[in-house]
Amino acid sequence: MSGGTSGAKLLLVGCGKMGGAMLDGWLASGVASHVAVIERAGLPDALVGNPKVSAATGPGDLPAGFVPDVVVLAVKPQVMDSALPDYRPLVGPGTVFLSIAAGKTIAYFEQTLGEGAVVVRSMPNTPAAIGRGMTVAVPNARVTADQTALCDALLRAVGDVAWIDDEALLDPVTALSGSGPAYVFLLVEAMAKAGEASGLPADLAMRLARATVSGAGELLNQSPQPAADLRKAVTSPNGTTQAALDVLMAEDGLQPVLTAAIAAATRRSRELAQ
Ligand SMILES: NC(=O)C1=CN([C@@H]2O[C@H](COP(=O)(O)OP(=O)(O)OC[C@H]3O[C@@H](n4cnc5c(N)ncnc54)[C@H](O)[C@@H]3O)[C@@H](O)[C@H]2O)C=CC1
Ligand SMILES: O=C(O)[C@@H]1CCC=N1
Known part of the structure; x- marks a missing residue:
């Protein structure tokens, strides 16, 4: 060198x-x-x-x-x-x-x-x-x-x-962190659409989704706490967050979708090596 x-x-x-x-x-x-x-x-x-x-x-x-x-x-x-x-x-x-x-x-x-x-x-x-x-x-x-x-x-x-x-x-690294930013941006798009479906004007829904994902990301970056603890800090017993997490954390909620998505990207990374 x-x-x-x-x-x-x-x-x-x-x-x-x-x-x-x-x-x-x-x-x-x-x-x-x-x-x-x-x-x-x-x-x-x-x-x-x-x-x-x-x-x-x-x-x-x-x-x-x-x-x-x-x-x-x-x-x-x-x-x-x-x-x-x-x-x-x-x-x-x-x-x-x-x-x-x-x-x-x-x-x-x-x-x-x-x-x-x-x-x-x-x-x-x-x-x-x-x-x-x-x-x-x-x-x-x-x-x-x-x-x-x-x-x-x-x-x-x-x-x-x-x-x-x-x-x-x-291959799984590529699927998780290499491609991962796209999943997070999709989350913003999906949250904004869901906000609209619940009655928010489109521009306000997108502003809230974007600020929430970037703010939560920065909180995660700056906090020493595990992600699960930061999630629990938002979740009041029997409150609004719990109602949403009951859907997202159900057996057919977010985890199986993300597991399938990351498995598909891992497979594609292996295919690119052929
Ligand atoms: N975009 C992403 O999120 C990530 C991409 N990668 C990898 O980075 C690599 C580049 O991806 P991007 O930057 O997204 O693509 P890109 O298309 O933005 O950049 C590739 C560049 O290579 C140039 N190019 C094409 N043929 C060339 C040649 N023969 N000699 C010199 N330059 C040439 C193109 O004009 C283009 O500007 C890919 O292999 C991708 O797998 C890795 C991690 C993340
Ligand atoms: O989509 C791709 O193939 C590249 C690799 C990771 C992110 N972008």
């Missing part, structure tokens, strides 16, 4: 929703000395002129002498097959390939890039855009302690990080 955990040289492949959010975090935290970006749609306008960022059309178009400490792979899994072979010339002990792609396994990267590839497979989520992401990461056998520390710093620049050894867990 050329620059310690501050001042690393990065190559970002794919600067869309996730890659762009992570890049913003690296620039704000100072973890990167320079980020070369390969993005099919071109460098986002906000980054043009940033002295720490340069655009490249492909791995053969990097600034002279630029050997990245980390190549962050942030293209869609379906794009990876055609894009990844071009990056074989960058494989070496000093360069980590850090993937955020759903379903793409360490074995896949080792097969496509070559056995010598240093690989970290990870799964972040979109709250990374406000520094509140949750990422789970797994290293392959070639990742050194310094490289783990560097990848940890990159991922920590956009939120919390958990390192695991069992790669198989990344």
